[in-house]
Every structure is written in C-alpha cells, then in structure tokens.
Amino acid sequence: MRRSRRLELLRSLATSGGCYVGLDDGTSSPAAEGADGGQASDAGDGGSGSGGGESGVGADCDSDGAPRIWRLSPQQYDQTVAWLFRFDAGTTWTEEFPQDPEGFYFKNNSDAMKVSSVLALQLSRAAEDIVETVFTNPTEHLAHLSPCEAADLAADAPPAECIDGFIEATGLRLFRRPLTAEEVSRYRAIVDAATTGGRGVELATEAMLQSPHFLYRTELLTQGELTSYEKVSLLALTVWDVGPDDELLALAEQGIATDDEADLVEKVLADPRAEGAYARFFVDWLDMDGVASVDKSNDPRYTPELVQAMAQEANDYIGFIMKEGDGTQASVFSSTQTIHNPALDAIYGPAVAGPDGVRQLPPTERAGLLTLPAWLALYSDPKPTPIVRGHEVRQRLFCQPMPPIPPGLPTPQVPDPVPGETERERFARHATDPVCAGCHKLMDPIGFLFSNYDALGAYITEEQGQPIDSSGSIAGTNTLDGDYANAVEMLTRVAESDELTACLPQQMYKFVYGQPVDVREDVCGLGVSSDAYAAANGDVRLLFRTMLHRRLATVL
Amino acid sequence: MRPRLLVTDRRKFLGFLSGTSLMFLPALRALRAEGVQDLPKRLFILVQSNGGIVDAFSPSGSRLDFQLSNTLAPLEPYKDKCSFFDGLFVADGEMYGQIHLRQLHGVLTGQQLQNLEANEGLDFYPLGPSIDQVVAEKLEAKPLSLSARNHSITYNLVSWKSGNNVPIVPLNPVQGFDYAFGDVSDLGQVPAAQQAEYLERLRAEKRSVLDALYGEFESIRPQLSAAERSKLELHMEGVREIERSLDDLTVPECTLPIRDDLDVSGLNANTTANLDLIFHAMQCGLSNVATLLPVGAGDWGPVFSFLGAADSNHEMSHRTKPEHYDQQVAVQTWYMERFAYFINKLASTPEGNGTMLDNTICLYTTEMGDGDPHNVTDLQTVLCGNIDGYFKTGQYLTMNASNTGVLSAIADAFGIATPFGDPSFAVGPFSELRA
Structure with a gap:
C-alpha cells in the first residue's frame, strides 16, 4: 500500500507540470494528478506484482551495477588531507575551488561535480601548497607515513625502501585501497626523474593528490559488486565525510563478506564522526547553510555572526534530535527544543536555557526545522517572501516540483507595495487572476502561514500596526489539504504526514547516492528503505541505516 | 584557516627567488623568431x-x-x-x-x-x-x-x-x-638571469607529474560508461590545459x-x-x-x-x-x-x-x-x-x-x-x- 501511494506521488510530481494552465481546480493540478494516480500506480506496481516480470520496473533489481566515479566534495578533500597529514581540524585548501552547481537540491550530485579546467588548475595549486607545507615540517606531518626518519624523506637521497614505503602508506590512505605494483612504479618514476630524491618524493605526493583515484570515489566494481575497499570508502565518505581510517582499511584488507555488512554499518554509525551526517543531510536538503552568507545589513539586528549562529543552530538542532532525541521526522519538523546560542537572543528574546544547553521555544510560536531562523531568514530577500517560502515547502518537503513560469505569460504586473499594505494584500491578485492562480494557489497560501516571522525569523504579531493574519491553506496534496491557522499548526500536521514520509526517503536517496531517484531505483533500492521507514514511524536514523545497508548490497 | 602562502614562497626549491615586486621584464618572447605579427583580436x-x-x-x-x-x-x-x-x-x-x-x-x-x-x-x-x-x-x-x-x-x-x-x-x-x-606570475618574480633554468626545471617537474596523471586517467577510463567517461574526459582536458599553458610559458612583456x-x-x-x-x-x-x-x-x-x-x-x-x-x-x-x-x-x-x-x-x-x-x-x-x-x-x-x-x-x-x-x-x- 505504501509503495503504491509513493509511486502515485512520484508520478504525480513527474506530471505536475502545467499547473498554470488549470483555470479551475480539477483538470491539471497535482491534486488532480494524484487523484488520477490509480492507473499510474497499477503500472508502477506491475514490476513487483508480477513476480520478476520481465517488462516491469522491478525486473532489473538483480542486475549488476555499472562502474561510476563521484568526485570528493571540497569538505571531503580537506578533511581527508587534514586526517592524512595531521593538520588541525578545519584546515582548508579549497577556498578558491569554484563552487559546484547544485543538482536536485543537493550539493553532492555526482553528475554536477565535474572538474573544469579552472578546478583542475586549483587542484594543482592546492597540491603544491599542501606538499610545501607538509615537507617543510616532515616530522610533524609525515612521521606516521614514513618507514624511516621523516626528515630523511626530505633529504637529497632518501633510502630506496623509505621512498617505496612512504608511497605505499600515503597511497593507501589517499586512494582508499593499496596501490597496485604498476602505480607504485609510476610514482617511483617521478622520484627517479627528479633532481633529488627528496624533491622527487614531494612531486610524487603532488601527483597522488591530483590522481583521479584520490579525487574521485571510484566504484569500479569487481564482477558487478563493490569491492571491500569500495564498501568502507562509501561508508566513511557518506557517513563521516572523510576517507576511511586505518581501522576500516584493515577490515577491508581482511575482506568484507555480505554477512559482515550489517556490523560494518553499525560500526560506522556508532563512531562519533557519524554525528554530523544527519545535519549535513537536512541542511543540504533545505539549503539552510545558505543563510550564513546572507547579507541583511539593512536590518539593525544583522551581523555576520548572527547569520552564522543561525546556520550553527540548525546543525545543533538536528544533532540533538538524532543523538538525544527520538530521531524521527516528526521531531525534526515539529520540535520546540533547540540548542541555546546566545547570539540568537536577538531573534528569540532573552535566553531561558535549560540543562545541557537546551532551550525550550514557545510551542505556540515554533514548530521544528522550518521555524528556525536559518530557514526563515534564508527565504526573505530581504523581506519575508510568501511565494518563495510556499514554493520551497511544496518542492522540498512534498517532493512536488513546481513548473517554471510558463512561456507566453504576459509580463507579470505585481503592483508596487503601497505603504500600509501587507505582503498578503500585495499578492492578492495571484489568487484572483486565473492565469496566476493555477500555480500560485499551490504556493502563496502555504507561504502566508509563515506571516508571523520577520526577515530574520523573529516571531511577530503585528505588521504596519495591524494584527497579523497568518492563516493559509494547502491544496493539491493527498492528505494535507485544508485551512490552517498558522505555520505551527501546518508544520505539526506535515511532520507526521504521508507526503513527508514519502518525500524524505527520496531526498535521502539523493544524499546517499548522489543521484536523483528514478522509478526503477525507487522500486529496487529506495522501496525497501522507504517501507521500513514508514513502518518505524519515520525514524530518520533507521532510514539512513537501511539505506546504507541497501547501498552496499545494490549498486544502481 | 588556509595557511596562505605568498606566491614568492611557492617554489622554495629554487632558493633564489627575490621578494621584490614586479615588473618590467625582458621578454623571452623577444628571443622568439621574428615573424609578421598580426594584431590580436x-x-x-x-x-x-x-x-x-x-x-x-x-x-x-x-x-x-x-x-x-x-x-x-x-x-x-x-x-x-x-x-x-x-x-x-x-x-x-x-x-x-x-x-x-x-x-x-x-x-x-x-x-x-x-x-x-x-x-x-x-x-x-x-x-x-x-x-x-x-x-x-x-x-x-x-x-x-x-x-x-x-x-x-x-x-x-x-x-x-x-x-x-x-x-x-x-x-x-x-x-x-x-x-x-598562475605560473607566469611566479616566473616573473625570478631574476632574469635564472629564468631559463627555472623554466626548464618547472617544465620537467610538472611534466613528470602530468605524465603520471595521464597514466592514472587511462587506468580508469576504459572501465567507465560513456556518461561517466565524459566526466573524466572533461577533467583530463583541464589537465591538458595546464600542460599547454606550461608549454606557452614565457615572461610577458607587460606589467x-x-x-x-x-x-x-x-x-x-x-x-x-x-x-x-x-x-x-x-x-x-x-x-x-x-x-x-x-x-x-x-x-x-x-x-x-x-x-x-x-x-x-x-x-x-x-x-x-x-x-x-x-x-x-x-x-x-x-x-x-x-x-x-x-x-x-x-x-x-x-x-x-x-x-x-x-x-x-x-x-x-x-x-x-x-x-x-x-x-x-x-x-x-x-x-x-x-x-x-x-x-x-x-x-x-x-x-x-x-x-x-x-x-x-x-x-x-x-x-x-x-x-x-x-x-x-x-x-x-x-x-x-x-x-
């Protein structure tokens, strides 16, 4: 049942384009597509229902995966280099790397993370910088990688066995697997060609830092299966955001059988380095780190520290729910407990922090992640923007992409704001003009529910001297349609809704796989995770665990 | 956080880099064969x-x-x-x-x-x-x-x-x-008399690194699907561009x-x-x-x-x-x-x-x-x-x-x-x- 509803939703979002055409409620809104979904779900269930049918979408589930490469993110690059060469946490070499385009909301989309000629050049410069720093102080940075005295590595003529040992030790940790004999001799050749042995070791390190074997997570597979090294790399990079440590590499060397995978997933998740994973997922999904670079210097409360504190709060909030709380989507999207941060008193008011730094927020004013200032301030440019807030809820929480503004639409004529007029009044035409209403009725009324939050996310009850009307509504969904008094009421419902329960696994799939979901993947890979997730009342930790396990077993 | 390095520190191996600022430099370009020079577009x-x-x-x-x-x-x-x-x-x-x-x-x-x-x-x-x-x-x-x-x-x-x-x-x-x-600015900070030696060494070193990288790319490339390969090829093109700019490297006659x-x-x-x-x-x-x-x-x-x-x-x-x-x-x-x-x-x-x-x-x-x-x-x-x-x-x-x-x-x-x-x-x- 769950699956057919999910497929229905999936199909409804795939066909929701054209909502603007609909001048009435019936013909082409996502609601109509959803209601029409019986047929679609029949087709979708064909694969699983026909028991391995050849034509169904389920038929390919056992097929071998295809080799793929997935570039490390700048954070993964920095953190792996810092771990390998013992730099302080937070040392970065990637500041001048060009930003990666976002793909399907996530910054870790494997198709978007390409190496342009500009990035290739910056990778080369970063490698030079790292090598120079490391070899300036070899005792500090290289002792653990060198079979001889680290200082000897930088000498004119290091002993041959010392060079090979260093290349093998460094290569193992950068490539996340032992070097082949061919690779060792390739790096050895660099050393031999250099003016001195010491300089040669530097150049070999420079080359390893630019090798595709380091820069890409390579899932080249053996007989269609991930190798043991690929398994530990996948887990470490996905969960810890850094390459596998020596312990995982040693496990991989022993070989990781299918029966060992569950234990391995538990081990990786139990590690303190796993704590940041959930925050990375939610923050990336909802783009909440973007708030840290928002410039609102036209607001007297604004400081760069304030918006950074907002971003930090979002991380702490998720971390707290996943570590100390019940880890459910319901908590994430409706909790009123956050981690106290004095910098945010400017938004929340004077602090009333409890033990462990937990701050109880007024339950009438806040409900979950979307009432944190990080989200509210992000979608206010520079004023609260009901259209955008509604648009984001619909797209990111309900997985219902809105179509772009249609071609041929007459020039939008949103009237200039009149002093004393509210945003709600300003956008009234969106509801009355049938050309606008088809789409905007799906966005604006959700956005209006957030009227109680100002441009920095403070709770307000008056605008232009008038009490705020924060009412709104949801339309075009399966279970959430109706009127709501405010965001708190709406989010409390959304937090436990089928819409979110169906959407969140799709989003996590993108985070874990670095790819968008297609129907085949939904049935083969996501389906199992998603069903378990719904059955466990939306426990995000369980979903993550199931999906990682699934990811090891199935290469899609 | 990044330990930012001065450009002048980047190639410490040369030892003879001056810390002086630029830069009207005698051009290696002048050593090139004289030819009819079209105006640039x-x-x-x-x-x-x-x-x-x-x-x-x-x-x-x-x-x-x-x-x-x-x-x-x-x-x-x-x-x-x-x-x-x-x-x-x-x-x-x-x-x-x-x-x-x-x-x-x-x-x-x-x-x-x-x-x-x-x-x-x-x-x-x-x-x-x-x-x-x-x-x-x-x-x-x-x-x-x-x-x-x-x-x-x-x-x-x-x-x-x-x-x-x-x-x-x-x-x-x-x-x-x-x-x-990039490398041109580094070269510009090398005393004129040592530029030829610097350039020769830079090219030799970079080329040995790039040669290894090409070998690494080739070891992965045949294993990939066309779509995945195109990502790798874009990357290789970027590396080739580094090599070409190395080939073209001369001290420009300009500031x-x-x-x-x-x-x-x-x-x-x-x-x-x-x-x-x-x-x-x-x-x-x-x-x-x-x-x-x-x-x-x-x-x-x-x-x-x-x-x-x-x-x-x-x-x-x-x-x-x-x-x-x-x-x-x-x-x-x-x-x-x-x-x-x-x-x-x-x-x-x-x-x-x-x-x-x-x-x-x-x-x-x-x-x-x-x-x-x-x-x-x-x-x-x-x-x-x-x-x-x-x-x-x-x-x-x-x-x-x-x-x-x-x-x-x-x-x-x-x-x-x-x-x-x-x-x-x-x-x-x-x-x-x-x-």
Whole structure:
C-alpha cells in the first residue's frame, strides 16, 4: 500500500507540470494528478506484482551495477588531507575551488561535480601548497607515513625502501585501497626523474593528490559488486565525510563478506564522526547553510555572526534530535527544543536555557526545522517572501516540483507595495487572476502561514500596526489539504504526514547516492528503505541505516 | 584557516627567488623568431544583471546626431567609438519566462533553453554555447569568466561552453588571477638571469607529474560508461590545459598584477580588480576573451551599499521604495563608469597604428530590459571598440530585433559563421553595424 501511494506521488510530481494552465481546480493540478494516480500506480506496481516480470520496473533489481566515479566534495578533500597529514581540524585548501552547481537540491550530485579546467588548475595549486607545507615540517606531518626518519624523506637521497614505503602508506590512505605494483612504479618514476630524491618524493605526493583515484570515489566494481575497499570508502565518505581510517582499511584488507555488512554499518554509525551526517543531510536538503552568507545589513539586528549562529543552530538542532532525541521526522519538523546560542537572543528574546544547553521555544510560536531562523531568514530577500517560502515547502518537503513560469505569460504586473499594505494584500491578485492562480494557489497560501516571522525569523504579531493574519491553506496534496491557522499548526500536521514520509526517503536517496531517484531505483533500492521507514514511524536514523545497508548490497 | 602562502614562497626549491615586486621584464618572447605579427583580436563583455531603467539609459536624437543620457555620460569621450542600442530583446524572449537566471542563460547564447529533467537546482540550460566561449575556441584563447562575488552560482551563469552543456562558473578576482597568470606570475618574480633554468626545471617537474596523471586517467577510463567517461574526459582536458599553458610559458612583456596585492575588499574593489586583471591578461597576450558579471541576478543583500543603497539590487530593480529609482540609476551609472574605465585603459594603450581599443570589441548589456517587470525587451546595450575596422561606430540605433544581431556581428568579425544562436530565430549580423 505504501509503495503504491509513493509511486502515485512520484508520478504525480513527474506530471505536475502545467499547473498554470488549470483555470479551475480539477483538470491539471497535482491534486488532480494524484487523484488520477490509480492507473499510474497499477503500472508502477506491475514490476513487483508480477513476480520478476520481465517488462516491469522491478525486473532489473538483480542486475549488476555499472562502474561510476563521484568526485570528493571540497569538505571531503580537506578533511581527508587534514586526517592524512595531521593538520588541525578545519584546515582548508579549497577556498578558491569554484563552487559546484547544485543538482536536485543537493550539493553532492555526482553528475554536477565535474572538474573544469579552472578546478583542475586549483587542484594543482592546492597540491603544491599542501606538499610545501607538509615537507617543510616532515616530522610533524609525515612521521606516521614514513618507514624511516621523516626528515630523511626530505633529504637529497632518501633510502630506496623509505621512498617505496612512504608511497605505499600515503597511497593507501589517499586512494582508499593499496596501490597496485604498476602505480607504485609510476610514482617511483617521478622520484627517479627528479633532481633529488627528496624533491622527487614531494612531486610524487603532488601527483597522488591530483590522481583521479584520490579525487574521485571510484566504484569500479569487481564482477558487478563493490569491492571491500569500495564498501568502507562509501561508508566513511557518506557517513563521516572523510576517507576511511586505518581501522576500516584493515577490515577491508581482511575482506568484507555480505554477512559482515550489517556490523560494518553499525560500526560506522556508532563512531562519533557519524554525528554530523544527519545535519549535513537536512541542511543540504533545505539549503539552510545558505543563510550564513546572507547579507541583511539593512536590518539593525544583522551581523555576520548572527547569520552564522543561525546556520550553527540548525546543525545543533538536528544533532540533538538524532543523538538525544527520538530521531524521527516528526521531531525534526515539529520540535520546540533547540540548542541555546546566545547570539540568537536577538531573534528569540532573552535566553531561558535549560540543562545541557537546551532551550525550550514557545510551542505556540515554533514548530521544528522550518521555524528556525536559518530557514526563515534564508527565504526573505530581504523581506519575508510568501511565494518563495510556499514554493520551497511544496518542492522540498512534498517532493512536488513546481513548473517554471510558463512561456507566453504576459509580463507579470505585481503592483508596487503601497505603504500600509501587507505582503498578503500585495499578492492578492495571484489568487484572483486565473492565469496566476493555477500555480500560485499551490504556493502563496502555504507561504502566508509563515506571516508571523520577520526577515530574520523573529516571531511577530503585528505588521504596519495591524494584527497579523497568518492563516493559509494547502491544496493539491493527498492528505494535507485544508485551512490552517498558522505555520505551527501546518508544520505539526506535515511532520507526521504521508507526503513527508514519502518525500524524505527520496531526498535521502539523493544524499546517499548522489543521484536523483528514478522509478526503477525507487522500486529496487529506495522501496525497501522507504517501507521500513514508514513502518518505524519515520525514524530518520533507521532510514539512513537501511539505506546504507541497501547501498552496499545494490549498486544502481 | 588556509595557511596562505605568498606566491614568492611557492617554489622554495629554487632558493633564489627575490621578494621584490614586479615588473618590467625582458621578454623571452623577444628571443622568439621574428615573424609578421598580426594584431590580436579580443572580446570583452560586461553584463549588468537585474535589468536597468530604460528611460535613464536611452540616448536622445537621431542615428548619427544624438546626445548621451546622464547614465551614459562616462562614455562621452568614446562616443564615436561606440554604438548605442535601443529596443533589443533576448532572442525569442517569451520562452524565457521573465526569470533572471534564464535570461542570463540566453543573453549571450541566443539559444532556446532546455529543461534538464526537472532538475530543480540547475533549472534550464541553453542548447548552445555563449559568444565568448565560441570566440575563445576560434582564437584558441583561454577565456576568462569573472564575477566580483561568490554566491549562488545558479543565478550567476552567463557563459556556456560548447558541446556538453557545461556552464562556466565565474571566478572571483583571486581565482581569476590564478587562472589567468598562475605560473607566469611566479616566473616573473625570478631574476632574469635564472629564468631559463627555472623554466626548464618547472617544465620537467610538472611534466613528470602530468605524465603520471595521464597514466592514472587511462587506468580508469576504459572501465567507465560513456556518461561517466565524459566526466573524466572533461577533467583530463583541464589537465591538458595546464600542460599547454606550461608549454606557452614565457615572461610577458607587460606589467602583471601581484596576487597578494589584489584589493578584494568588496564589490567595488573586486570589480576594479577584475577589470585590471582582464586588461593585464589581454595586454600580456595571456587571454583574448573575457566576460565579467559583477553581480549575479536576483541577488541577496544590499550589494551596492557603497552607492548608498540599503536594499538588495534585486529589490531596488523592482523599485519597492521611492528612493530605489535614483539608486538604480546610480547603479547603472556605476556599471557604465566601470565599462568606461576599461575602455579608457584600452584606448590609452598604443598598439599597431592605433590603440588596443581598435583591436578589442567590448559589449555591455543588461540581461533584461526594465528590471521591475522582468522585461525581455529593451536590453540596454552598448558596443565599443573594433576588430579590423569591421564595425561602424558613433551611432545610436533604435532597433526592434533580437540581440542575436549583435552577437552575430561579433561572431562575423571573428570569422565565425552566422547567424549566431538558434537558427530557428537568431538573426544575422545587423547591417547597420558593418563599416
């Protein structure tokens, strides 16, 4: 049942384009597509229902995966280099790397993370910088990688066995697997060609830092299966955001059988380095780190520290729910407990922090992640923007992409704001003009529910001297349609809704796989995770665990 | 956090680097065989985002007898070297749906846009490359694509490479410096007597690293599907570009900026730094094509606070407050001053029998007309300079046509087939522009 509803939703979002055409409620809104979904779900269930049918979408589930490469993110690059060469946490070499385009909301989309000629050049410069720093102080940075005295590595003529040992030790940790004999001799050749042995070791390190074997997570597979090294790399990079440590590499060397995978997933998740994973997922999904670079210097409360504190709060909030709380989507999207941060008193008011730094927020004013200032301030440019807030809820929480503004639409004529007029009044035409209403009725009324939050996310009850009307509504969904008094009421419902329960696994799939979901993947890979997730009342930790396990077993 | 290294520290192995600043250097280029030197051909594009205010921009008068508006006043000294346009539109603008980023994607490509499988983040791609990239390919030049800011790149893409839908992510001035000068600036700091030795050693070392990398790429490549392989091949192309720039490395007969002296203290300073480095890169023959988009469209924050603006440029362009009109005019005047600043540098630098301006065509354009209704019509467009005397200048042209007529004229001047853009609607070079 769950699956057919999910497929229905999936199909409804795939066909929701054209909502603007609909001048009435019936013909082409996502609601109509959803209601029409019986047929679609029949087709979708064909694969699983026909028991391995050849034509169904389920038929390919056992097929071998295809080799793929997935570039490390700048954070993964920095953190792996810092771990390998013992730099302080937070040392970065990637500041001048060009930003990666976002793909399907996530910054870790494997198709978007390409190496342009500009990035290739910056990778080369970063490698030079790292090598120079490391070899300036070899005792500090290289002792653990060198079979001889680290200082000897930088000498004119290091002993041959010392060079090979260093290349093998460094290569193992950068490539996340032992070097082949061919690779060792390739790096050895660099050393031999250099003016001195010491300089040669530097150049070999420079080359390893630019090798595709380091820069890409390579899932080249053996007989269609991930190798043991690929398994530990996948887990470490996905969960810890850094390459596998020596312990995982040693496990991989022993070989990781299918029966060992569950234990391995538990081990990786139990590690303190796993704590940041959930925050990375939610923050990336909802783009909440973007708030840290928002410039609102036209607001007297604004400081760069304030918006950074907002971003930090979002991380702490998720971390707290996943570590100390019940880890459910319901908590994430409706909790009123956050981690106290004095910098945010400017938004929340004077602090009333409890033990462990937990701050109880007024339950009438806040409900979950979307009432944190990080989200509210992000979608206010520079004023609260009901259209955008509604648009984001619909797209990111309900997985219902809105179509772009249609071609041929007459020039939008949103009237200039009149002093004393509210945003709600300003956008009234969106509801009355049938050309606008088809789409905007799906966005604006959700956005209006957030009227109680100002441009920095403070709770307000008056605008232009008038009490705020924060009412709104949801339309075009399966279970959430109706009127709501405010965001708190709406989010409390959304937090436990089928819409979110169906959407969140799709989003996590993108985070874990670095790819968008297609129907085949939904049935083969996501389906199992998603069903378990719904059955466990939306426990995000369980979903993550199931999906990682699934990811090891199935290469899609 | 990054332990930032001085450029002068980068190659400590040489030991003999001087810490002195630059830089009039004897050119290795002089050692090259003397040959008939054609004058270079160059393209510079400045894009103003968020549209402008049409009334404040338009000149008045007739085609050959006209007066510049106050906004255009910074170009007064170069009036006879420029053509000023009214009434251009983003080609087939209707499909662009009056959205900033899509108009940015269209204004230099003249292409239809393709929705890539509802990829919410990447939105729409143009179906073909932008004029700057095509000209760079024709000239075998390294194109610079710069911005004064680092922010959401989705709203910041105006240049598109041929072939594989790859957007060119604009670089901030520091990244731009590395890309434009990189090893050249290091070489410039080596005492003249030791440059040959330095260069020989640099090439040998880099080549041994690059050779190893090619080996690594080849060990992965055959195992990948076509789609995955294309990612790797793009990367390999970037590595080959490093190698080529190594081959071309000579000390330019020109002044280079110094990386650590770059003033990147804000939008105004960054834009000047961008323009300076574009100028130097062009003067030094390191790049012949550059595009500058100082501010992305639909921006956040009061980026023009140095002009007294308290709101974001995007909000100002919608004129939500009475003071926004004047502020938006000030913004547009600032853009024009920056454009004139660059033109002035070209015009004051002798080259051949004239100046660099005679060998550089400079396009200024907005991505939309009036920024408030997001009009695709009435782009504010100026074309200054020349290429081999191709362009007729000193005119005010009131058109009602796609801006592909301008893009096509630029393409034509560089010997590229026209019409430029989607053949279903792109037009050929405007005859009015032909000298």
